[in-house]
Amino acid sequence: MINKGGDKMQKHWWHKATIYQIYPKSFMDANGDGVGDLKGITSKLDYLQKLGITAIWLSPVYDSPMDDNGYDIADYEAIADIFGSMADMDELLAQAKKCGIKIIMDLVVNHTSDEHAWFIEARDNPDSPERDFYIWRDQPNDLESIFSGSAWQYDDKSGQYYLHFFSKKQPDLNWENKALRQKIYDMMNFWIDKGIGGFRMDVIDMIGKIPDQHIVNNGPKLHDYLKEMNAASFGQHDLLTVGETWGATPEIAKQYSNPDHHELSMVFQFEHIGLQHKPNAPKWDYEKELNVPALKAIFSKWQTELELGQGWNSLFWNNHDLPRVLSIWGDTGKYREKSAKALAILLHLMRGTPYIYQGEEIGMTNYPFKDLTEVDDIESLNYAKEALQKGRTEAEVMDSIRMIGRDNARTPMQWDASQNAGFSKANETWLAVNPNYKKINVETALENPNSIFYTYQKLVQLRKEKAWLVDADFELLDTADKVFTYLRQTAEEAYLIVVNLSDQEQVFETSATYQETLISNTNESAALVNHKLQPWDAFCIKVR
Numbered sequence: 001m002i003n004k005g006g007d008k009m010q011k012h013w014w015h016k017a018t019i020y021q022i023y024p025k026s027f028m029d030a031n032g033d034g035v036g037d038l039k040g041i042t043s044k045l046d047y048l049q050k051l052g053i054t055a056i057w058l059s060p061v062y063d064s065p066m067d068d069n070g071y072d073i074a075d076y077e078a079i080a081d082i083f084g085s086m087a088d089m090d091e092l093l094a095q096a097k098k099c100g101i102k103i104i105m106d107l108v109v110n111h112t113s114d115e116h117a118w119f120i121e122a123r124d125n126p127d128s129p130e131r132d133f134y135i136w137r138d139q140p141n142d143l144e145s146i147f148s149g150s151a152w153q154y155d156d157k158s159g160q161y162y163l164h165f166f167s168k169k170q171p172d173l174n175w176e177n178k179a180l181r182q183k184i185y186d187m188m189n190f191w192i193d194k195g196i197g198g199f200r201m202d203v204i205d206m207i208g209k210i211p212d213q214h215i216v217n218n219g220p221k222l223h224d225y226l227k228e229m230n231a232a233s234f235g236q237h238d239l240l241t242v243g244e245t246w247g248a249t250p251e252i253a254k255q256y257s258n259p260d261h262h263e264l265s266m267v268f269q270f271e272h273i274g275l276q277h278k279p280n281a282p283k284w285d286y287e288k289e290l291n292v293p294a295l296k297a298i299f300s301k302w303q304t305e306l307e308l309g310q311g312w313n314s315l316f317w318n319n320h321d322l323p324r325v326l327s328i329w330g331d332t333g334k335y336r337e338k339s340a341k342a343l344a345i346l347l348h349l350m351r352g353t354p355y356i357y358q359g360e361e362i363g364m365t366n367y368p369f370k371d372l373t374e375v376d377d378i379e380s381l382n383y384a385k386e387a388l389q390k391g392r393t394e395a396e397v398m399d400s401i402r403m404i405g406r407d408n409a410r411t412p413m414q415w416d417a418s419q420n421a422g423f424s425k426a427n428e429t430w431l432a433v434n435p436n437y438k439k440i441n442v443e444t445a446l447e448n449p450n451s452i453f454y455t456y457q458k459l460v461q462l463r464k465e466k467a468w469l470v471d472a473d474f475e476l477l478d479t480a481d482k483v484f485t486y487l488r489q490t491a492e493e494a495y496l497i498v499v500n501l502s503d504q505e506q507v508f509e510t511s512a513t514y515q516e517t518l519i520s521n522t523n524e525s526a527a528l529v530n531h532k533l534q535p536w537d538a539f540c541i542k543v544r
Contacts (some may be wrong), residue, residue, distance in 0.1 A: 009309040012038055014198075014240040018348075018460045019355045023320045024061050024083055025069060025430055026412045026423070027358055028226035028258065033184055033427035036412070037410075038088040039077070043101045045189030047442065051361060052460035055102035055240065057200045058318055062108075065115050067169040068378055070408070071106075072113035073200060076187045093195055099521055102197025104240055110206045111170040111183050114157040118180075119171055126158050133180045134171050135211060148382045151211075163211055165203075175207045175225055185232035192233060201264070207246040217247045224456065226263040235262060240353075243267040243315055246376055250305035252390040257311040264311040264521040266321075266353060272298045276328055276404065279411055284383055284400040284418045289330045292482050292501050300486075303350055303474035313352030317343060318360050321409045327366035331503055335536045336363055339503075341455040341521035342538035346484055346499040349540055351474055358413055361456040362445045366408040367434050369401055375433055407431060413459070418444040466518075468493060480506050483533060487543075494544035500525075500533040508533045511544035 025041075038061060048056065060070035063078040070080065077087050083334035096103055114117055120132040140152030140161045152161040161173045172413045173180060192303075204226070208219025226243075234241055241264040243256055246271040256264045274476075275294055278285040306313055310495065319327035326332055340363040348354045369375060372384055384397045385535070392410040392437030410427050414437040415422030420429050421437035444454040463469050472488035473497070482502035488495045495518065500506045509531045517524055520539035527533050528541075 010259065011470070012238055012240075012265070013054070014353055016314070016540065017240070017241075017353055018052070018463055019030065019055045019057050019353060020048055020051070020053040021057040021059065021355055021357045022318060023358060023410055025098075026060075026096060026410050028413065029424035029426065029429070032425040033082070034424050034429045036423070037082065038084040038092050038269075042088075042095050045095055048101060049099045050446075051356075051457055052464070053101065055104050055358065056096065056195050057104040057242075058106060058218045059353065060106045060108055065113055065169065066506050067113070068152045071108050071126070072111075072170045073108055074113040074115040075117070075328075077190055077307040090194070094397045102240075104198045104200055104242075105191050105196050107188065107199040107204075108201060108202040109173065110203045111166060111172045113163065114169045114171055118387070121157060125156050126160075129179060132177045133174055135174050136160040137211075137519055141211070141214070143216070144213065145378050146150050147420065148386050165209075165216065171364060172209070173207070173335070175209075175221070178314055181225065181234075182501040185229060188229070192237060192239070194420050196239075198265070199234065201241065201243045202397065203246070204243040204264075205247060216244075218252065223261070223336070226256070230262045230264075239265075241265045242353075250302055253302075253306055254270070254311040256376065257306075259309075261525060264357065264478070266314045266379065268314050268316065269302065271302070271443060272362075273322060276323070284404055286328070286389075286400065286403050290501065292484060295501075296484055299350065299484075300474070302478040303352075303476075304487075306470065308351065308371075308457050313350070315347050315350055316355040316357070318357035318409060319355070320409050321356070321406050321419075323404055324364055324366045325360070326363055326439070327408065328403060329501075331536065332365045335503055336365075337452055338521055339410060340452045342499050342501065342536045343523065344455055344459055345454070345519060345538040345540060346501070348456075348463065349469065349497045350487075351470065352484075354459070354463065357409065361453050362414065362442055363440055363452045364411075364414060364435065365436065367411050367432070369405070369407070370399060372401075375401060375405065375407055377406045377410070380407060413492065414441040416441050423542040448519060455519070455521065462518060468495065476533075478533060482506055485510075489544070493542065495540055496543045498527075498533070499538040500536055504536040505535065507531060507532045512541075515542040515544070517541050 025036045027036045030039035061083045063075035064070045118130045118133050121128050128475045143151040190499045205217045208222030224357040243264050245267040256267045287313040387397050412423035412433045417438045421433045445451040474491045483506050484499045518540040522537040524539040
């Protein structure tokens with residue numbers, strides 16, 4: 001049956017939106033201190049308006065000691081000095097609104113910084129109400145931090161251990177405390193009143209944790225908390241809410257994103273990203289080649305099982321925690337531009353809300369780290385320390401960091417071929433600029449009508465214009481292993497999307513009747529006539 005649930009589903013602005021993620025430290029430095037800032041973002045809104053995006057997901061800009069680049073928040077209602085002031089934030093919101101761009105704030109409420117006033121009070125005064133805002137135990141159990149080592153840190157001042165699933169400077173919040181939850185909802189309403197477009201919710205599936213039972217994700221009260229949050233804050237507004245949920249299945253995603261449940265708009269699931277890593281191995285043991293049949297199966301499952309009206313997908317290749325998709329699954333040499341367009345076409349024509357990570361639209365790549373002195377990321381440095389202690393060589397460690405490390409996504413945005421890629425006038429930037437910036441930069445991309453940028457621009461525009469991108473069903477078609485082909489169809493029309501995810505020629509046959517081309521990175525008519533796809537060929541054609 002075609003178009004199940006599409007007609008009865010209430011449509012929101014985010015169904016036709018494309019979201020652009022900005023990592024503020026690395027986007028644009030306006031004051032010349034080597035670190036990106038809010039005024040820098042405001043100065044580049046015309047560029048984002050040209051790309052056509054609907055909203056910016058802004059990684060955290062709150063007051064923070066920056067132990068984990070802002071995901072350790074000391075004050076949710078203040079701006080970190082390195083990014084500017086609240087006046088700069090208000091100006092960004094105002095100017096973005098003039099450009100038709102919404103701002104999605106990054107909501108980090110699984111944990112705070114140990115420099116947050118709540119934790120300082122909790123540590124100084126064990127009898128204070130804030131003590132119960134965090135999770136304390138006399139004896140630790142064997143839970144491990146995601147950043148390696150024990151998840152428990154002994155606090156000399158109060159003689160107990162506190163829980164931290166990330167850095168020891170990021171104590172976990174105790175969501176069982178009702179007063180804490182209300183403070184969080186009040187803070188969310190502070191930002192909603194400023195006119196933001198929604199929230200991206202950091203590791204939101206961890207807020208229902210029960211550490212004594214070793215339950216870290218998807219705890220039994222998780223969805224109760226989200227329903228309460230919805231009712232107390234964003235549920236009264238047409239805002240986009242997306243939860244980061246590493247362990248989600250389609251069934252779990254329906255719990256979050258079914259409109260009848262009054263929780264979130266959508267979630268980020270990471271099953272496809274799991275293909276970057278060897279099965280049942282640490283994330284640092286990466287796969288050298290993309291398993292295309294597995295990728296097809298995963299995307300098909302999420303497209304078909306998360307049915308229209310029962311849930312909604314988010315679509316992404318990259319974010320601030322992941323390597324550049326071009327470097328891990330694309331081709332950074334001869335086919336860099338073509339493979340980047342192929343990956344974009346494949347993803348953006350599925351059902352869901354697409355996310356573009358800064359620099360993805362010009363084909364930015366991983367950084368060629370020479371040694372650990374060039375690495376900033378706390379997770380990578382912790383991994384290196386442990387791996388070296390366990391006998392891995394520095395060459396092996398650097399190989400993993402060059403491929404998987406989070407700094408790959410965090411190098412400064414490449415604007416032009418001038419010093420520091422036009423990102424900053426400082427002598428030294430907080431993280432080194434990728435040395436390929438003279439070839440790969442925004443200025444070069446905008447001058448070339450066939451650049452990756454204009455493929456992204458067209459995909460963003462198609463999503464705004466074509467109702468079928470929201471409503472049409474998804475059907476995976478049987479093809480050669482390296483060829484990913486799917487059909488999107490409604491009762492009235494059908495579109496065939498064909499992508500060769502390899503640098504070899506592939507056989508391709510279809511009985512579909514060509515009507516028109518919507519987007520392509522190749523000579524699709526030759527491919528259809530010869531039944532052969534050239535390396536990284538990708539196109540979408542109307543067939544009914």
